């Protein structure tokens with residue numbers, strides 16, 4: 001699919017050549033119903049350099065569909081992964097809460113599956129090695145597979161061996177040949193990014209030891225709808241999973257979902273364990289979540305159409321609040337430059353007329369500009385020096401940690417604006 005590009009400041013009037021999905025990426029049925037369009041959008045992690053600001057910026061349609069057969073929520077348009085994941089500006093380790101989270105995952109795996117010391121654990125989409133560093137501390141043999149060489153280099157610098165590649169059957173065969181089968185294959189915030197789920201899952205099965213476990217973490221569609229987390233919708237996230245469609249996919253490849261844990265990270269995620277059927281019988285959590293999805297209407301189009309209406313109402317409410325504060329002369333900045341923040345800013349058309357800049361802890365992002373609305377990304381030190389009147393909490397998923405960290409700012413009268421699920425000054 002060719003992107004529609006926009007010269008700075010002007011809408012492109014060329015209809016983009018859309019590679020629109022005609023079949024569901026899990027069940028293959030032609031029963032996709034579009035329920036939300038966030039409009040042509042820039043790539044959420046495509047933070048621009050000053051030089052790139054002068055060039056046309058790629059925009060792609062951002063339309064969300066629901067499969068009435070298997071219930072998978074998914075994007076209609078597929079952006080080539082090379083355009084998004086070859087140079088990557090998101091670092092897992094840039095957020096202390098994520099470092100703690102992945103220490104917990106490593107401990108959970110060891111406690112739940114007791115892999116032998118030296119057992120191979122492969123992390124697909126291993127980013128900067130934050131998770132594998134923890135797994136290696138438990139005596140496991142870690143191997144990362146990461147397509148973005150820039151973040152893979154950070155992992156290598158931490159002593160985490162990393163293959164620079166997109167995971168596929170060829171990579172799985174290479175790992176088995178060179179390292180042996182894996183006791184555990186982990187894919188956190190990756191599985192939702194994959195278009196060819198069949199090819200990916202077949203390659204995981206090829207890589208797994210007979211009694212191995214496949215563990216994924218993905219944002220949970222129930223949390224996305226319940227908490228109006230529309231900003232987690234962007235081109236990297238092709239699928240928005242429930243347990244039911246995941247189970248249907250894995251069963252096709254001889255894997256059974258044996259346990260599911262609900263997590264707070266990224267606005268609400270699920271950690272899904274899948275093993276070959278000889279593993280222990282599925283836990284009650286699996287059937288309970290499928291029953292919950294059914295009871296809450298996640299199998300009916302009306303549920304998603306109501307979500308779309310609530311998203312538009314939220315946009316109008318947030319923009320109204322920001323404009324009111326601005327009209328009172330307030331100085332407002334964005335706090336955090338997450339990918340999700342760019343969906344929110346571009347869908348709500350919040351730009352330099354409202355926010356002076358955004359701050360972020362990720363060195364890769366400093367000195368760049370947010371995609372679409374082109375807000376400058378500055379280090380945290382600028383926030384501490386400026387003490388703006390308000391901070392729009394774009395990284396709302398870390399609200400607890402951030403509000404605690406900025407206790408002095410708040411004690412001195414600074415206020416945060418929570419954008420979702422209901423815009424509020426806190």
Ligand code: DWN
Pocket residue numbers: 090094095096097098189190236266335336337338339340341359360361362395397398401402405
């Ligand atoms: O799937 C993905 C999710 C899991 O991670 C990837 N597609 C991309 C990324 O999405 P994101 O950028 O929305 O993730 P985060 O972890 O919500 O991003 C938070 C941003 O906020 C980071 O750039 C770090 C920054 N931050 C900050 O500036 N101050 C974070 C904390 C905790 C802080 O105190």
